[in-house]
Amino acid sequence: MSGLSFAIPGGIGAVLAGLMFVLLRGDRRSVVDTIVHVALAAVTAVFLGYLASRAIDNPGGFLEILVGGLLSGVLYSLVALGFVLIFKASGVFNYAQGAMVLVAGLALVRSLDYLTGLGVANIVAIPLAILFSGAVMALCAFVIEKWVLRPLLNQDGLTLFMSTIGATFVLEGLAQMVFGSGVYPLRLFPTDAWILGEGMFPGGILVNKLDVWGGLIAAILVVALAAFFQYTKTGRALRAVADDHAAAQSVGIPISWIWFIVWLVAGIVALVAATVWGTKLGVQFSIVFLALKALPVLIIGGFTSVPGAIVGGLIVGAGEKLAEIYLGELIGGGIEYWFAYVLALAVLLVRPQGLYGEKIIERI
Amino acid sequence: MLYRETGQFKTTYSADMAMLPLRQDRIALGALLVFAFVGIPLLAHFAVWPFGNEYLLRAILLPFLILSLAAIGVNILIGYCGQISLGSGAFMAIGAYMAYKFGTGMPEIGLPALPVLPSILLGGVCSAIVGVLFGIPSLRIKGLYLAVATLAAQFFFDWLFLRVKWFTNYAPSGSVSAPELNVFGWVVDEPIERYLFCLAFVVFFAFVAKNLVRGAIGRQWMAIRDMDIAAELMGIRPFFAKLSAFAVSSFMVGVAGALWAFVYLGAWEPLAFSIDRSLQLLFMVIIGGLGSILGSFLGAGFILMVPIFLNVVPSELGVPLSTETISHLEFIIFGSLICFLLIKEPHGFARLVSLAKEKLRLWPFPY
Numbered sequence: 001m002s003g004l005s006f007a008i009p010g011g012i013g014a015v016l017a018g019l020m021f022v023l024l025r026g027d028r029r030s031v032v033d034t035i036v037h038v039a040l041a042a043v044t045a046v047f048l049g050y051l052a053s054r055a056i057d058n059p060g061g062f063l064e065i066l067v068g069g070l071l072s073g074v075l076y077s078l079v080a081l082g083f084v085l086i087f088k089a090s091g092v093f094n095y096a097q098g099a100m101v102l103v104a105g106l107a108l109v110r111s112l113d114y115l116t117g118l119g120v121a122n123i124v125a126i127p128l129a130i131l132f133s134g135a136v137m138a139l140c141a142f143v144i145e146k147w148v149l150r151p152l153l154n155q156d157g158l159t160l161f162m163s164t165i166g167a168t169f170v171l172e173g174l175a176q177m178v179f180g181s182g183v184y185p186l187r188l189f190p191t192d193a194w195i196l197g198e199g200m201f202p203g204g205i206l207v208n209k210l211d212v213w214g215g216l217i218a219a220i221l222v223v224a225l226a227a228f229f230q231y232t233k234t235g236r237a238l239r240a241v242a243d244d245h246a247a248a249q250s251v252g253i254p255i256s257w258i259w260f261i262v263w264l265v266a267g268i269v270a271l272v273a274a275t276v277w278g279t280k281l282g283v284q285f286s287i288v289f290l291a292l293k294a295l296p297v298l299i300i301g302g303f304t305s306v307p308g309a310i311v312g313g314l315i316v317g318a319g320e321k322l323a324e325i326y327l328g329e330l331i332g333g334g335i336e337y338w339f340a341y342v343l344a345l346a347v348l349l350v351r352p353q354g355l356y357g358e359k360i361i362e363r364i
Numbered sequence: 365m366l367y368r369e370t371g372q373f374k375t376t377y378s379a380d381m382a383m384l385p386l387r388q389d390r391i392a393l394g395a396l397l398v399f400a401f402v403g404i405p406l407l408a409h410f411a412v413w414p415f416g417n418e419y420l421l422r423a424i425l426l427p428f429l430i431l432s433l434a435a436i437g438v439n440i441l442i443g444y445c446g447q448i449s450l451g452s453g454a455f456m457a458i459g460a461y462m463a464y465k466f467g468t469g470m471p472e473i474g475l476p477a478l479p480v481l482p483s484i485l486l487g488g489v490c491s492a493i494v495g496v497l498f499g500i501p502s503l504r505i506k507g508l509y510l511a512v513a514t515l516a517a518q519f520f521f522d523w524l525f526l527r528v529k530w531f532t533n534y535a536p537s538g539s540v541s542a543p544e545l546n547v548f549g550w551v552v553d554e555p556i557e558r559y560l561f562c563l564a565f566v567v568f569f570a571f572v573a574k575n576l577v578r579g580a581i582g583r584q585w586m587a588i589r590d591m592d593i594a595a596e597l598m599g600i601r602p603f604f605a606k607l608s609a610f611a612v613s614s615f616m617v618g619v620a621g622a623l624w625a626f627v628y629l630g631a632w633e634p635l636a637f638s639i640d641r642s643l644q645l646l647f648m649v650i651i652g653g654l655g656s657i658l659g660s661f662l663g664a665g666f667i668l669m670v671p672i673f674l675n676v677v678p679s680e681l682g683v684p685l686s687t688e689t690i691s692h693l694e695f696i697i698f699g700s701l702i703c704f705l706l707i708k709e710p711h712g713f714a715r716l717v718s719l720a721k722e723k724l725r726l727w728p729f730p731y
Binding site for chain 2: 036093147148151152155157158159161162163165166167168169170171172173174176177181289292295296298299332333334335337338341342344345348349352
């Protein structure tokens with residue numbers, strides 16, 4: 001295998017470089033830290049070297065996997081965005097985001113099915129269904145804020161986190177009971193593929209149109225959110241609450257209203273994620289588990305950063321697809337199942353606040 | 365009137381520090397143990413209702429005991445040391461699969477098949493080793509970040525046991541069955557025997573856990589939980605305290621996993637130890653009471669009984685529900701109960717028990 005002959009010298013070089021770096025810096029670091037950093041550097045170097053060699057072997061195939069991975073990473077970013085919004089504004093780590101995607105997706109697809117079943121034309125039915133699922137998300141936001149978060153005001157983060165796990169179960173159960181628990185196909189976007197760059201690479205690069213739509217929607221969403229946070233009164237109030245609850249309250253910002261708004265925005269982000277994911281996989285219960293992948297995305301990007309959520313999603317998406325294809329040949333498939341988590345673990349060991357996060361973790 | 369300390373004088377330090385300072389508590393625990401070890405087998409033997417029913421032993425008491433043990437392990441980590449873990453299912457799986465490997469032998473390294481008892485314990489040891497490895501990040505990160513780190517363990521081991529055929533002895537279906545449970549010539553196969561086998565494990569480890577958390581190491585864990593920086597300044601080594609909590613916790617969870625696989629399931633696949641199991645254990649610990657051994661039992665019992673209750677009651681009342689509706693209802697009731705308990709009683713059932721005891725001490729007077 002030509003890849004390994006390239007990667008192993010690279011790994012040895014990285015170990016030496018890492019050791020030099022640690023020794024020269026003269027930082028008061030423990031032995032465990034040093035070992036962990038050097039080992040991680042070595043593994044990363046071997047992985048990247050291996051990928052590089054495979055990319056040189058077959059640039060077209062590599063690009064295709066990379067682009068596909070990046071675009072599917074956008075979907076993780078969409079879910080991670082919802083987490084970041086809530087975490088920034090209320091300090092709540094919202095485990096229920098995945099369940100909210102499920103609720104939004106089920107509400108959308110079932111109401112759409114119902115309306116088309118009545119003979120309503122798509123052009124009317126789709127906006128109506130989106131309105132309906134938006135209303136469902138607003139109801140969720142209201143209920144969660146009123147009955148779960150408000151009574152738990154001033155509790156510590158762990159308690160709030162566990163209460164959102166509880167809310168997750170309720171949402172999952174209710175959504176499936178009301179809307180059904182099958183697999184419902186959703187067809188809002190085209191799912192066929194484009195073939196790009198046929199001149200440059202043999203066979204060209206296949207790009208799924210849906211993934212491109214997903215990327216576009218994510219971009220629009222980020223711009224819209226940025227504008228909302230920057231230029232509206234509510235957005236400014238949101239940022240104030242995120243900075244300091246008590247100070248925001250003392251200048252007259254109604255904190256429970258703001259939390260409702262945050263959960264509503266997160267619900268709408270979930271709805272957007274659900275439209276893309278639903279088209280890709282069909283709306284079904286397993287969306288909840290895919291949404292769990294947003295957790296490592298957040299670790300990598302940082303819990304408090306919107307750009308971090310996007311970049312983290314891209315890294316996870318591209319990394320796991322590349323690992324699945326290229327490493328999967330060596331150690332067996334199914335790597336994308338855990339790759340993101342192990343990557344997050346590595347990031348935690350080196351840079352606990354993530355790529356873009358604020359440095360909030362004290363040394364312990 | 366019956367439950368108070370009047371007349372019980374403590375004349376030594378050891379009496380003052382006793383596990384159960386009240387005579388009534390000691391009598392109650394003794395009676396409970398006698399009932400569990402002698403009473404239930406006798407009742408089952410003479411088929412007295414409801415113990416004559418095999419279903420009760422096999423489908424309620426057995427999982428209750430094993431999951432209580434796992435919950436004690438999780439409680440040591442989350443409740444006593446304050447390190448949140450979402451990977452308990454993975455540690456159960458490690459215990460189960462490594463016990464299986466030890467139980468069926470590893471010819472690659474010349475290891476013959478070991479008897480059941482050492483296999484189960486060695487499964488726990490392997491789980492403890494992996495637990496320490498995944499506990500290393502806890503030296504740098506805490507809270508929710510750590511939760512994600514332990515999620516990595518969960519997903520990685522789910523994959524490992526599914527894909528690496530060595531762990532399943534190259535079974536084509538990926539499902540493995542436990543070796544015969546032969547303990548010094550005693551073949552454990554009747555439900556009552558399985559029950560006693562697990563009971564012995566659970567009682568032993570519950571006492572170990574209770575005494576660990578009362579002792580020096582347990583107080584270190586609690587100091588780390590309550591405020592790690594202050595604990596470090598007092599001279600507690602976070603490195604040792606946290607990793608020892610991970611080791612002890614994963615060991616117990618691993619043993620519980622081995623018991624779950626060997627004694628309860630008999631034949632299993634990685635799905636038995638998925639993230640759902642981790643969340644189930646987390647809920648048992650929260651609902652039962654963080655930082656309480658008794659709470660682990662109460663939480664395990666409660667979480668196990670809710671689905672059974674939901675299955676039985678509607679059909680008894682003549683309201684037949686489809687299994688699908690029941691599983692959804694289960695989700696909803698679980699979730700609401702967790703939210704409700706977090707809001708109303710963040711310390712769980714264990715707190716209710718101690719409140720009840722307090723009331724009982726004063727009874728029949730209001731104060």
